[in-house]
Amino acid sequence: MVNNEVILSHTEKSRxxxxxxxxxxxxxxxILPAWMNTFKPIPPSQRRVVWPxxxxxxxxxxxxxxxxxxxxxxxxxxxxxxxxKLEDKIAHLELDADTKAETCELVTFYFxxxxxxxxxxxxxxxxxxxxxxxxxxxxxxxxxxxxxIKTYGSYLKLYDxxxxxxxxxxxxxxNALLEIAKYDPTHIESMxxxxxNAHSISYEPKLLSTLLARLYEVxxxxxxxxxxxxxxxxxxxxxxxxxxxxxxxxxxxxxxxxPGNIVDENRLKTMACDDAVALYSYLSMLMESNNAARMDxxxxxxxxxxxxxxxxxxxxxxDQLRNFMKVAKCDNLSHVQYFRDLSFLIDASVxxxxxxxxxxxxxxxxxxxxxxxxxxxxxxxxxxxxxxxLECVQGGINYDEVQFDDGCYIRKVLILxxxxxxxxxDGAYGISVHVPRxxxxxxxxxxxxxxxxxxxxxxxxxxVSPKDCLExxxxxxxxxxxxxxxxxxxxxxxxxxxxxxxxDGEDEISxxxxxxxxxRLKETTQQNNSMATxxxxxxxxxxxxxxxxxxxxK
Numbered sequence: 001m002v003n004n005e006v007i008l009s010h011t012e013k014s015r016x017x018x019x020x021x022x023x024x025x026x027x028x029x030x031i032l033p034a035w036m037n038t039f040k041p042i043p044p045s046q047r048r049v050v051w052p053x054x055x056x057x058x059x060x061x062x063x064x065x066x067x068x069x070x071x072x073x074x075x076x077x078x079x080x081x082x083x084x085k086l087e088d089k090i091a092h093l094e095l096d097a098d099t100k101a102e103t104c105e106l107v108t109f110y111f112x113x114x115x116x117x118x119x120x121x122x123x124x125x126x127x128x129x130x131x132x133x134x135x136x137x138x139x140x141x142x143x144x145x146x147x148x149i150k151t152y153g154s155y156l157k158l159y160d161x162x163x164x165x166x167x168x169x170x171x172x173x174x175n176a177l178l179e180i181a182k183y184d185p186t187h188i189e190s191m192x193x194x195x196x197n198a199h200s201i202s203y204e205p206k207l208l209s210t211l212l213a214r215l216y217e218v219x220x221x222x223x224x225x226x227x228x229x230x231x232x233x234x235x236x237x238x239x240x241x242x243x244x245x246x247x248x249x250x251x252x253x254x255x256x257x258x259p260g261n262i263v264d265e266n267r268l269k270t271m272a273c274d275d276a277v278a279l280y281s282y283l284s285m286l287m288e289s290n291n292a293a294r295m296d297x298x299x300x301x302x303x304x305x306x307x308x309x310x311x312x313x314x315x316x317x318x319d320q321l322r323n324f325m326k327v328a329k330c331d332n333l334s335h336v337q338y339f340r341d342l343s344f345l346i347d348a349s350v351x352x353x354x355x356x357x358x359x360x361x362x363x364x365x366x367x368x369x370x371x372x373x374x375x376x377x378x379x380x381x382x383x384x385x386x387x388x389x390l391e392c393v394q395g396g397i398n399y400d401e402v403q404f405d406d407g408c409y410i411r412k413v414l415i416l417x418x419x420x421x422x423x424x425x426d427g428a429y430g431i432s433v434h435v436p437r438x439x440x441x442x443x444x445x446x447x448x449x450x451x452x453x454x455x456x457x458x459x460x461x462x463x464v465s466p467k468d469c470l471e472x473x474x475x476x477x478x479x480x481x482x483x484x485x486x487x488x489x490x491x492x493x494x495x496x497x498x499x500x501x502x503x504d505g506e507d508e509i510s511x512x513x514x515x516x517x518x519x520r521l522k523e524t525t526q527q528n529n530s531m532a533t534x535x536x537x538x539x540x541x542x543x544x545x546x547x548x549x550x551x552x553x554k
């Protein structure tokens with residue numbers, strides 16, 4: 001009975017959801033477009049008629065609080081054309097407060113749910129930019145949005161509109177809304193407050209349009225500096241103000257294209273130094289103060305990329321490296337607060353020549369179960385390990401020094417390659433990942449200094465699985481300088497370690513030992529079966545069934 005009630009409640013909920021979706025679609029597609037054609041919109045320059053200033057706490061009416069008469073006196077009737085339109089304009093002012101509020105709510109709702117939703121299609125279309133349809137659709141969506149703002153901008157709620165428009169990653173739409181904001185009494189007053197109390201004011205939603213306007217005003221010219229007060233306000237305004245908007249403001253003077261794209265190595269080459277410093281300061285402060293920003297994949301990637309980029313180095317380069325280490329290193333708890341792309345991080349560690357960090361990240365990748373199905377990151381990790389190993393062997397190896405040195409890089413490289421082989425990652429990807437072949441690369445990279453090849457082979461025999469070590473030796477074409485006397489102890493070590501690494505038959509390096517184990521296993525199985533038969537003979541069929549040992553003839 002209870003289950004039936006649960007099923008009915010789910011069914012009812014689905015039905016209600018469908019009805020709401022259908023009603024919303026009907027409202028957006030049919031009702032609101034027809035309704036907006038029933039009245040003549042007030043031009044944006046008269047926005048304060050719809051959004052007058054409200055009385056302050058003292059009860060005194062502010063200069064922007066328009067009455068019917070004061071609004072009408074703003075229109076000159078010196079010409080017949082203007083007198084003819086005066087009655088229409090006054091009719092708009094006769095709307096009561098509730099009607100104006102409902103009108104603004106519906107127009108804003110239509111702008112967000114219909115006009116700006118056309119940009120959502122671009123997210124899928126962006127994958128097919130080669131077809132040329134992406135730029136066409138983007139231009140059409142922008143033109144449609146700008147046209148709507150110019151027509152019905154007087155009724156739009158600024159904060160809601162700016163927040164929704166920030167998702168479009170369109171500078172044209174934001175600029176169109178900023179043009180409307182110029183005529184908004186609250187925006188005008190907020191601009192005055194920001195100028196008067198720049199260093200003491202704190203962010204609140206009504207300042208959103210003001211901050212965006214100020215952002216473009218301050219940063220939209222050559223050699224612009226990012227004032228600390230404005231930087232703090234913009235950081236506190238996240239996520240109302242998105243990073244792409246800061247990027248667009250910084251690069252607007254240089255004709256920024258695609259501000260939604262993060263700043264990578266190529267873009268840094270073309271950025272002015274002051275712009276790069278300003279953007280990096282913004283990202284650093286944002287990462288320091290906002291938990292949501294630290295878990296944003298693109299933001300963390302952009303911040304880390306700028307932290308290690310050779311194209312962007314200023315007087316605080318040590319701080320840049322420390323910022324990167326907060327994300328990359330696992331020796332403290334700070335890394336868990338950030339989104340971590342291990343593939344990017346290990347590339348970056350190689351870029352800054354931090355071999356210790358490279359090995360730590362490789363260890364994390366190899367022993368993380370999530371990565372075992374990702375061929376690209378496993379292949380990349382192996383390549384970095386082999387390259388690091390080649391740097392080690394090219395300088396020669398002293399076996400006696402590194403035999404028990406856990407901090408030795410070549411020793412760590414072999415341990416990680418062995419872990420990849422032991423976890424069957426090399427078998428999972430077939431011929432593309434084959435650890436013995438990677439070991440051969442290390443042997444071929446050895447120098448003739450201090451018996452480097454022999455020392456590496458001895459180290460491999462200590463660390464790598466015997467099967468992989470022997471296979472690598474069979475694939476390797478040794479130099480003539482290696483004597484048989486040097487190889488025999490290595491082979492003996494592999495054969496002695498073999499029984500410790502027996503998994504199943506395919507890993508067995510001793511066929512005789514494998515046959516012995518198989519015979520023992522077979523004899524044990526037969527003995528267990530015979531004991532079960534004797535035991536069953538003393539039981540009734542019901543007792544056999546109870547014990548789970550009954551055999552039924554079919």
